[in-house]
Amino acid sequence: xxxxxxxxxxxxxxxxxxxxLGAPFRVTLLDSVHVNYDPKLDKDFVHIPDFVGMVNALVxxxxxxxxxxxxxxxxxxxxxxxxxxxxxxxxLDISAEHLSRCETGSKVLSSASERMLRLFVxxxxxxxxxxxxxxxxxxxxxxxxxxxxxxxxxLGEAFLQYFLTLRIQTVFSADEPxxxxxxxxxxxxxxxxxxxxxxxxxxxxxx
Amino acid sequence: xxxxxxxxxxxxxxxxxxxxTCLPSDASFEFSEDDLRDKNITLLDVRQVFRTGTVVYxxxxxxxxxxxxxxxEDFDGHILTATIVVISESITVRLLDIEIExxxxxxxx
Numbered sequence: 001x002x003x004x005x006x007x008x009x010x011x012x013x014x015x016x017x018x019x020x021l022g023a024p025f026r027v028t029l030l031d032s033v034h035v036n037y038d039p040k041l042d043k044d045f046v047h048i049p050d051f052v053g054m055v056n057a058l059v060x061x062x063x064x065x066x067x068x069x070x071x072x073x074x075x076x077x078x079x080x081x082x083x084x085x086x087x088x089x090x091x092l093d094i095s096a097e098h099l100s101r102c103e104t105g106s107k108v109l110s111s112a113s114e115r116m117l118r119l120f121v122x123x124x125x126x127x128x129x130x131x132x133x134x135x136x137x138x139x140x141x142x143x144x145x146x147x148x149x150x151x152x153x154x155l156g157e158a159f160l161q162y163f164l165t166l167r168i169q170t171v172f173s174a175d176e177p178x179x180x181x182x183x184x185x186x187x188x189x190x191x192x193x194x195x196x197x198x199x200x201x202x203x204x205x206x207x
Numbered sequence: 208x209x210x211x212x213x214x215x216x217x218x219x220x221x222x223x224x225x226x227x228t229c230l231p232s233d234a235s236f237e238f239s240e241d242d243l244r245d246k247n248i249t250l251l252d253v254r255q256v257f258r259t260g261t262v263v264y265x266x267x268x269x270x271x272x273x274x275x276x277x278x279x280e281d282f283d284g285h286i287l288t289a290t291i292v293v294i295s296e297s298i299t300v301r302l303l304d305i306e307i308e309x310x311x312x313x314x315x316x
Contacts, residue, residue, distance in 0.1 A: 020240050022249030036237065045237040045301060051250070079251045079282050082258055 010036050015181075016046070022079070024072035025178035027058060030203065032184040050200060054182060055080050056125035057200035061180045063122040064162040066169045069114055071105035077121045078103075081130035091134050092116055111168055119163055237294070237301040248305055252281040256289050256305075274303075281307075 016033035017026065034047040048054060059080050062073065069077070078088055089099040092113045101107035109117065124130035181203045243249065260279020267273035273293045281287055290304040 018250075020238070020243040020250050022251050041303075043239045043241070046240050047237045047299070051236045051254070055251070055254075076251075079255070082255060 010034055018048075021055075021058075023058065023076055024070065025062070025180065028179070028181045029054065030181055030183045032182075032200075049184060054200045057182050057202060058180060059121050059125050060158075061182070061202040062178075063118045064158075064166070065178065066167060067172055067178060068168050068170045069109065069117070071103045074099075074109065074117065075103045077117070081121060081124050083124075083130045083134065087131060087134045088117075088120075091120060091137060114168060115163070115166070118166070119159075122158065122163075237299060239302070242302075242305065246305065246307060248281075248287065248307065252287060253289060253302060253305060255279070255281055256287045260287075260289070 011034065012031065013029075013033045013035055014031055016029045018029060021027060029048065032049060036045045036047060037043075038045060059077055062069075062077065078085065085099055085103070086096050089096040092099065094113060098107060102109045120134075121130075124133050127133045182200050183203045185199050185201055238250070238253070243253075256277060256279035258279075260277045262275050263278050264276040265273060266275075275291050275293070277289045277291065279287060279289075286308045288306045288308075289302060292301050292303055293299070294301050
């Protein structure tokens with residue numbers, strides 16, 4: 001094998017559509033995803049930096065989008081945070097059976113419950129464990145630590161900006177699928193260029 | 208072939224930590240999208256296996272090149288087996304292969 005053959009080809013994808021996430025809407029990652037070709041395995045490997053951060057940014061984007069949550073979207077948000085249906089139902093003060101029916105689409109989540117759900121999923125993206133956060137809401141003695149990226153001021157601004165004024169859209173065209181585009185913001189000044197200390201965020205919301 | 212129980216527990220803790228939001232943002236994850244599509248397994252399923260699964264084999268626990276086999280359940284209780292390799296010092300994990308148990312595949316179908 002020549003030296004050339006040992007080198008894997010790496011390319012940055014300008015707009016990578018993630019269709020393996022299981023999301024019930026379109027998700028495009030801009031100028032952030034690398035694809036490495038491995039000649040030994042004859043496969044392309046997709047490289048998503050800070051995968052968990054990307055999922056959290058997507059959850060936040062959907063939580064603040066006014067379109068009413070569909071059943072598959074509720075399931076996606078719950079799975080993205082790694083929360084059991086029973087825990088979430090308890091927090092929303094509904095039965096696990098009702099939540100299950102909402103997720104399958106045979107029932108609709110009330111506006112009040114949907115607001116609670118949106119608030120929770122948004123907040124949970126700033127915590128290490130959404131399950132621990134749910135437990136803490138029930139039992140104050142349970143420890144739930146925010147991640148290093150959690151800033152109270154950011155949370156406060158987000159709640160003011162999005163949730164206190166949120167009007168859930170219940171009428172929309174099914175022909176217009178939701179599409180979220182995420183970009184990776186560069187590292188703050190002073191951070192070593194060798195470290196990827198950036199952060200995922202929504203560039204715009206299209207519906 | 209496999210490592211002793213204690214190192215495997217260490218590895219599992221590390222992997223669970225990797226799957227949590229507290230991981231360093233330079234930690235990353237590589238996968239073959241064709242493999243996932245073919246097996247109808249989502250990235251969230253893979254993450255759930257990392258979060259809750261157990262490392263059942265590890266040929267190396269430190270440094271790049273370690274090959275691990277992780278078994279765990281997805282959100283619907285299906286058992287998945289993921290083969291991963293740690294390919295760099297900056298904690299880049301590559302998903303080499305993932306399988307769902309045949310019985311589970313039939314149940315899900």
